[in-house]
Amino acid sequence: MVATFSPSSVQQKHPVPAERSSWLPRLTQRFRNFWLARTPVELKALRAGAKSVRGNYRMSNQDRCMADTGHGVFMVSDGVGGHHGGEEAAGIVVRTIGPSIASIGAFVGFDLPNIQTIVGNAIQTARRRMVELAGYSPDYRQMGATMALAFVVEGRLCVSHVGDCRVYLLRDRTLTQLTVDQTFVQVAIDAGMLTAEQARTHPWRHVVTNVVGVKPLDQAPDLTVVDLCPGDRVLICSDGLTGVVEDSRLRELLLDVTEPETTVDRLIDEALANDSRDNVTCVVFDVATAHKELDAGEALLAFEPYAA
Numbered sequence: 001m002v003a004t005f006s007p008s009s010v011q012q013k014h015p016v017p018a019e020r021s022s023w024l025p026r027l028t029q030r031f032r033n034f035w036l037a038r039t040p041v042e043l044k045a046l047r048a049g050a051k052s053v054r055g056n057y058r059m060s061n062q063d064r065c066m067a068d069t070g071h072g073v074f075m076v077s078d079g080v081g082g083h084h085g086g087e088e089a090a091g092i093v094v095r096t097i098g099p100s101i102a103s104i105g106a107f108v109g110f111d112l113p114n115i116q117t118i119v120g121n122a123i124q125t126a127r128r129r130m131v132e133l134a135g136y137s138p139d140y141r142q143m144g145a146t147m148a149l150a151f152v153v154e155g156r157l158c159v160s161h162v163g164d165c166r167v168y169l170l171r172d173r174t175l176t177q178l179t180v181d182q183t184f185v186q187v188a189i190d191a192g193m194l195t196a197e198q199a200r201t202h203p204w205r206h207v208v209t210n211v212v213g214v215k216p217l218d219q220a221p222d223l224t225v226v227d228l229c230p231g232d233r234v235l236i237c238s239d240g241l242t243g244v245v246e247d248s249r250l251r252e253l254l255l256d257v258t259e260p261e262t263t264v265d266r267l268i269d270e271a272l273a274n275d276s277r278d279n280v281t282c283v284v285f286d287v288a289t290a291h292k293e294l295d296a297g298e299a300l301l302a303f304e305p306y307a308a
Helices: 009-013 023-038 083-108 112-134 184-190 196-200 247-256 260-273
Strands: 041-053 063-068 073-080 144-153 156-162 166-171 174-177 224-227 233-237 280-291
Touching: 041 063, 041 260, 063 083, 063 280, 073 083, 073 233, 073 280, 083 112, 083 144, 112 144, 112 156, 144 166, 144 233, 156 166, 166 247, 174 247, 184 196, 233 247, 233 260, 247 260, 260 280
Parallel strands: none
Antiparallel strands: 041 280, 063 073, 073 144, 144 156, 156 224, 166 174, 166 233, 233 280
């Protein structure tokens, strides 16, 4: 919003009083308000929580996640292709894609074609690193990972995903899923062969149709853009959560707790209590309004994935 500065009709009829000692502070305050109104205001993720746990039945944790509130970049990645291959693939996705996306807000701004190019190139770079690694070891020849990425650019939430990691937006007590699973059962649902309820218990519900891995992607990663509002809450998670906790319960938990770190703990506890057989990973961040000039010295979080 661009503010205009012009005197009202009352001000025009009644000029500034002749009292010489009062005009300077008033004029200073008026100009200060004017320039503050013109100062770019952006919506930023000022609070976040992120956590990944091994789950009830897994010998290792093949999930990785990151939360960078300084750049407004958040990710979850779920490894596939075996113990070592899955762990390494998820780590490559987070370490490669995260820093590439972090440059968008500072150097690109909201330029949709450029953003799409940067996201696509970052995913391809992660793929190339997996291909190189697979050339050295047979353990990595089937490596790959699903991923969900959410980042904030000039008051907009940009979402991209591959596979069945999900991104949800909670706004005004309404929870909306921003991603569509790239899975066998989702294809069946779209074709009218399965209902959503049938898909929840289908034996092939965990079969994904698209991964970032050694093999080329079966479909290009999508990019969804949503205008953000103050008070929005975003959840990014692996299927270790959504496979056992229904959306209605996710909404209750996201509404119930104020602090993102505590919310993440509650979500993971719920998944484990529901006997999740997979690794469980969640990132939650809240959106608020802030003047850019007030955030210049904000500390940046490291890109190291959280994993337990």
